[in-house]
Amino acid sequence: MLPHRKPSTPTLPIAVGYINRHRIPDGLTLEALNWPLRSFASELGYAWGGTYLAQSADEETVAALTRRVGADSGVALVVVPDASHFPADQCVVLAGERCVQVVIVCQGAAADQ
Secondary structure, three states, rough: OOOOOOOOOOOOOOOEEEEEEHHOOOOHHHHHHHHHHHHHHOOOEEEEEEEEEOOOOOOOOHHHHHHHHHHHOOOEEEOOOOOOHHHHHEEEEEOEEEEEEEEOOOOOOOHOO
């Protein structure tokens, strides 16, 4: 008889969000801006790994995000509300030998609020 093994559950890839606090339009809450990021990730089959909240052009937050991408091979996607939130309109996060795509989720949606 074979030993009893607990079935392993597949690990989902992880998506993380990045929001620049100073780019949140007046009248829109952080939660209202973050929800579409989480929803987008979930619909594509990603587990949510949290949101990095930057203060203006916050190099420390970008550095923390880059360290996470480099240290956590499960992080497979970075989602942002629009191109103005991520520094210099970058479309990837490079960390060592890892390259993770940055995806714009709500282009124009914040303007419609």
